[in-house]
Amino acid sequence: MPEPLFEVRHLVTRFRTEGGEIRPSRDVSFHVAEGEVLGLVGESGSGKSVTARASIRLQQPESATIGGELLFRGRDLRAMAAEDLRGLRAKQIAMVVQDPAAALNPVMTIGDQLTRIHRLHGGSEEAAREAALALLKRLRIAEPESRMAAYPHQLSGGMRQRVLIALALICRPALLIADEPTTALDVTVEAEILALLDELRRELGMAMLMISHNLSVIGRLCDRVAVMYAGRIMEEGPTRALLAEPRHPYTQALLAAVPKGSKADGPLPAVPGEPPDLAHLPPGCPFQARCPGAAPECTQDQPLREIAPGRRAACWRASA
């Protein structure tokens, strides 16, 4: 196997909350190959966003990360000087967040925000403007010249998200981290943004780490997917195979809970109970209290293990 572009090994993060200490990422390992799209899917509190941010040392406070290696092209981000890290994040790793209204500068025009980044990388005013215009056109933004003079609040949500993607892509990163990039958008607009993201990543040969709670979004965009629950990866594998034949009881329950037919077919197969309190996790599998197949074995630690080529699951029962 060629060396992955980005590899996270045994990441552990820790926060202190009112309810006690919690660990949003508990021994999380994954890798993203050049040009590959890895999805990180999970419900609220699963730790997916903290994990993604901590994986590129964006977590605040940074001391929350207490263990693990973050290898980008073989170099450990955790061992890197702050200045080198900034350089790397500016040129090779970019991020798109859920809420473009909060991520864009409200008092700068779209054009100024786009050209500023380009100029920070040493381009001339003229070249920066041309590059920005070309990118807005590429993102199918109508009337790009007049949009350059617009402020973020003058654009629709879908338009703002496209501008944010433009900002992230302007220096052609090797890795794009997208945290719920379409969650704030309407479904018909979401479809368009997803199609666009897919086109662009193919064009640029860019790898992506896509964080989402939405299995359908993950299913459409990702090559591989890792399912998180209570700070752990429960299952990982090629998207199509994993969604068609989930092996971990949590993934199975999650997929089954999505409404399919009508209520005439009977109640929805809901997952009983609630996600566990992260400050007071039981020993062993965090899903055991809600799992239909729970057994005494589940109180033992469940490491993520290979159950078939390319497929891993953290359940002693799971098999190919």
Added chain:
Amino acid sequence: MTAPLLRLDGVSKHYATRPSLLGRVLPNQPMVRAVQDVSLSIAPGEILGLVGESGSGKSTLGRVALLLEPPTSGTVAFDGANPASDLHAFRRRAQMVFQDPASSLNRSLTIERILDSPLSVHRFGNRAERRVRIAELLELVGLRPEMARRYPHELSGGQRQRVGIARALAIEPAFIVLDEPTSALDVSIQAQVANLLVELQQRLSLTYLFISHDLRLVRWLCDRIAVMYLGRIVEIGPAETLWNAPLHPYTRALLNAVTAEDLRPPEAAGDVPSPIRPPPGCAFHPRCPMAGPRCAQHAPRATTTTDGVTTACHLHDGGVA
């Protein structure tokens, strides 16, 4: 056919974009046409789903149906009468469940006090009787009795929404408007709450107006579905018919966006326009893959098929050319 429980006739709701004094005296100020000429009825015991994207006016329509806001024009009839003539009596029979239980529950009150409030307002029994009723309500929505002493922040999102439902049920209403009641919840919890809503509806013979942007959930839960776009209902009909054979291109685009398993190009181009300046003719025409010259000029009339689906689209009313 049974007489409808709720009936809206030509209901519109417009808001001033500048609700200031100056805005009111200036002529020709832009209006947000949140709801535009909507007529529909809901039969007793029926669940009508109302779907649409942001700016479609679905939440506004829900609030107008409960007269939480008066319509700008048109009429709301409840049980054959005008509910505005006795709002207090209407509130006893028509209630609302909100999307975000965290912000719709008073955080400084215990669950018991929250559930007691509608009971006292509507003079339900004495203190002891109200306490019994609160215990009943908690059981009804699947919460343990000791939850009564807790505060909203001590509950999970799913539990808080159960309290929101219990509060709406407190005074035994006949009709409930549910505005995105599961949208803030995770999928695994959403399914629990959806099951509870159906169970309660059947047990208590309730009538729901279920507002959601989630078409799969609406299909699962509702008997009929109404699709809104920029303030108007573009299609309304039996849930399964509409799901399997949508007539309006917008309904089709919405369905395809939800059920897509690959990255096929979307059928609705661009973003939803502003409801301040909805496009002329059919409001969907700038995004519609089927649009023709007529669509930009004339607003389509509603036509009804033999399957009981009503749609407002030129394709089904003489063509787009």
